[in-house]
Amino acid sequence: MTTTLSAESSPATSTPAAPTLLRFEQLGLTYPTPKGPYPVLENVNLEVRAGEFICVIGHSGCGKSTLLNTVSGFAKPTSGQVLLNGQPIQRPGPDRMVVFQGYALLPWLTAYENVYLAVDSVKPELSERQKREIVNDHLQLVGLGTAAEKLITQLSGGMKQRVAIARALAIRPEVLILDEPFGALDAITKEELQEELLAIWNTQKCTVLMITHDIDEALFLADRLVMMSNGPAAGIGEVLTIDFARPRSREDIMEDPRYYELRNSALDFLYNRFAHDADG
Amino acid sequence: MTTTPSSGFSLAQWWKRNRKTILPPIFGIGGFLLCWQLSASLGLTKLSGPLSLWTEERTRELLLYPFFDRGGLDKGLFLHTMSSLSRVALGYALAAVVGIGVGIAVGLNNNLNRAFDPLFQFLRMVAPLAWVPIALVMFQQNQPAAIFVIFITSIWPILINTAEGVRQIPQDYRNVALVLQMSKQKFFTKILLPSALPYIFTGLRISIGLAWLAIIAAEIVMPGTPGIGFFIWDANQNGYVSDIVLGVIWIGAIGLILDRFMAWIQTRLAVGR
Numbered sequence: 001m002t003t004t005l006s007a008e009s010s011p012a013t014s015t016p017a018a019p020t021l022l023r024f025e026q027l028g029l030t031y032p033t034p035k036g037p038y039p040v041l042e043n044v045n046l047e048v049r050a051g052e053f054i055c056v057i058g059h060s061g062c063g064k065s066t067l068l069n070t071v072s073g074f075a076k077p078t079s080g081q082v083l084l085n086g087q088p089i090q091r092p093g094p095d096r097m098v099v100f101q102g103y104a105l106l107p108w109l110t111a112y113e114n115v116y117l118a119v120d121s122v123k124p125e126l127s128e129r130q131k132r133e134i135v136n137d138h139l140q141l142v143g144l145g146t147a148a149e150k151l152i153t154q155l156s157g158g159m160k161q162r163v164a165i166a167r168a169l170a171i172r173p174e175v176l177i178l179d180e181p182f183g184a185l186d187a188i189t190k191e192e193l194q195e196e197l198l199a200i201w202n203t204q205k206c207t208v209l210m211i212t213h214d215i216d217e218a219l220f221l222a223d224r225l226v227m228m229s230n231g232p233a234a235g236i237g238e239v240l241t242i243d244f245a246r247p248r249s250r251e252d253i254m255e256d257p258r259y260y261e262l263r264n265s266a267l268d269f270l271y272n273r274f275a276h277d278a279d280g
Numbered sequence: 281m282t283t284t285p286s287s288g289f290s291l292a293q294w295w296k297r298n299r300k301t302i303l304p305p306i307f308g309i310g311g312f313l314l315c316w317q318l319s320a321s322l323g324l325t326k327l328s329g330p331l332s333l334w335t336e337e338r339t340r341e342l343l344l345y346p347f348f349d350r351g352g353l354d355k356g357l358f359l360h361t362m363s364s365l366s367r368v369a370l371g372y373a374l375a376a377v378v379g380i381g382v383g384i385a386v387g388l389n390n391n392l393n394r395a396f397d398p399l400f401q402f403l404r405m406v407a408p409l410a411w412v413p414i415a416l417v418m419f420q421q422n423q424p425a426a427i428f429v430i431f432i433t434s435i436w437p438i439l440i441n442t443a444e445g446v447r448q449i450p451q452d453y454r455n456v457a458l459v460l461q462m463s464k465q466k467f468f469t470k471i472l473l474p475s476a477l478p479y480i481f482t483g484l485r486i487s488i489g490l491a492w493l494a495i496i497a498a499e500i501v502m503p504g505t506p507g508i509g510f511f512i513w514d515a516n517q518n519g520y521v522s523d524i525v526l527g528v529i530w531i532g533a534i535g536l537i538l539d540r541f542m543a544w545i546q547t548r549l550a551v552g553r
Contacts, residue, residue, distance in 0.1 A: 072459065073458075073459075074455065074458070091458075092455070092458040092459040092461070093459065093461055094459060094460055094461060096459070097459060098455070098459055100452055100455065100456070102452055104450075104452035104453060104455065104456050106453065106456075106470070106471065106474070108474040108475075109470075117460075117466070117470055118460055120466075121460040121461065121462045121463070121466055122460055122461070171460070
C-alpha cells in the first residue's frame with residue numbers, strides 16, 4: 001500500500017531542505033502464536049525528515065506501539081526494514097530515546113538521580129560538572145528545578161512525566177519516541193505538558209514520534225499525523241499534513257478553518273472508514 | 281503518647297490505650313504455662329513443668345548466672361549462646377553470599393534456572409539433621425561440618441527469593457537499561473540490586489530463623505565445644521530434663537530476637553526507598 005495523501009496535504013511543505021532521517025521500507029511484523037502466525041503490521045512505508053514532529057493515531061490494538069518499537073529497537077521487523085540515516089535499526093540505543101508509557105522511572109532514585117543515571121550511562125566521558133549542568137538544565141527545562149531532590153514516589157503523575165521527558169531529552173537523542181505520554185494525566189496538566197514539549201522541541205529540534213489517542217493533541221503538536229488502519233495486518237491508512245505556522249498557539253489554530261477540516265477528516269477516518277467494529 | 285512526665289494520670293491513660301495489646305499475650309502465655317505445669321504436676325507427662333526451672337537447683341543456677349565461666353564446658357548459658365551465635369553467623373554469612381550470588385545468576389539466566397531449580401527444590405527439603413552425617417563425611421572435621429550444616433540449611437530461602445526478585449525486575453526497567461545501553465555494572469548496582477532488594481531481604485529474614493534452627497543439629501557433631509546446641513544435647517545425654525527446657529527457652533528467645541532484628545533492618549530499608 002502506498003501512502004495516500006489527503007486533499008489538505010501538499011508534498012514536501014515544511015523545511016524542504018531537511019534530509020530523510022527515518023525510512024520505513026515495506027515494513028511487516030508477524031507474531032508467532034499458538035494458532036499460527038499473526039500479522040500485526042504489513043507494508044508500512046513512511047519517510048520522516050529530520051526535525052519532524054510525527055503523531056501516530058489509530059484504534060487500540062492496531063499496532064501503533066509495535067510500529068514505534070521497530071524504531072526504538074525493541075521489536076524486530078519480520079519483513080522489510082527501518083532505516084535510520086540509511087542504516088537498518090538493530091537494537092535499542094540512546095540515539096532513539098523512549099518516554100515509556102508507565103514513565104519507567106526508578107523509584108529508589110530522586111528525580112535528579114534518574115536523569116543523571118541516563119546522562120552518566122550515555123555520556124560517561126563528560127566531566128562531573130558537565131553532567132551535573134546537563135541534568136540541572138533539563139530539569140529546569142521541564143519546570144522541575146525545585147523538585148529535583150524528591151524521590152519519584154513523592155511526585156505526582158504530571159511531575160513524573162516531566163522527569164521522564166527530562167531524562168529522555170538530557171541525552172540528546174536524534175529521535176524521541178513517546179508512547180501516549182499524556183494519556184493518564186488530567187486535562188490541565190496535559191495541556192501544560194503539551195506546550196512545554198512543543199517549546200522544548202522548538203529549541204532542540206529532535207525528531208519526535210508520538211502515539212496519541214487525542215486528535216486535538218495531534219493537531220496542536222504534529223507536522224504530520226499518521227493514521228493507521230485496523231489490525232490484523234495494519235498499515236498506514238492515511239497521512240495528514242498539518243501545516244499551521246509555528247510557534248503555534250492553541251487559540252490561533254482553533255480559529256483557523258483548516259483546523260476543522262483536518263479534524264473532520266481524521267474523525268471520518270477513525271469512525272467511518274476505519275471504525276473499530278469494522279471487519280479488519 | 282504525651283511527653284508529660286509519668287504521673288498517675290498519664291500512666292492510667294497509657295494503660296487504657298495499650299491494654300488491648302498487652303493483656304491477651306499475658307493471658308495466652310500464662311494459660312499455656314499453667315496447663316503445662318498442671319500436666320507435669322499431675323503426672324500426665326514426664327516433661328518437667330516450667331516451675332522446675334526454679335525448683336531444680338542445677339537449673340536455677342544456670343538460669344540465674346548466665347555469665348559464669350569455670351573453664352572448659354562448664355559455662356553459663358550466655359557464653360554457650362555466644363559460641364553458637366558466632367558459628368551461626370559464619371554459616372549464615374556464607375549462605376548469604378553464596379545464596380545471593382547464585383540467586384542472581386539463576387534469576388538472570390533462564391537456562392541455569394531450568395537446570396538447577398529442581399535440584400534446589402529437592403535439596404531444600406532435606407532436614408538439617410540429615411545433613412550431619414553427610415557433612416562429617418565431606419569435611420572429616422567437626423567445625424567445618426557444623427558450619428556447613430548451618431550453611432546448607434539456610435541458603436535456600438536466600439537463593440530462591442533472590443532469583444525470584446531478579447526475575448521480577450519490571451520489564452520497563454530492563455528496557456531503560458537497554459535503551460541507555462547501560463554497562464553491566466551500572467545495571468547491577470542501579471537497577472538489579474535495588475529492585476531485587478526487598479525479595480533478598482525476605483529471604484535473609486526467613487533464613488536467619490532456619491540458620492538458628494540448625495544449631496542443634498550442627499552442634500551434635502561437635503562434642504567437647506561450648507554451644508547452646510551442645511548444651512542441650514549434653515543435658516539430654518545426662519537426663520537433665522529441666523536443663524533441656526531452659527536451653528530450649530534460650531534458643532527460642534534468641535531466635536525471636538534475630539528475627540526481630542532482621543525485620544527492623546527490613547523496615548529501615550523500606551523507609552529509605
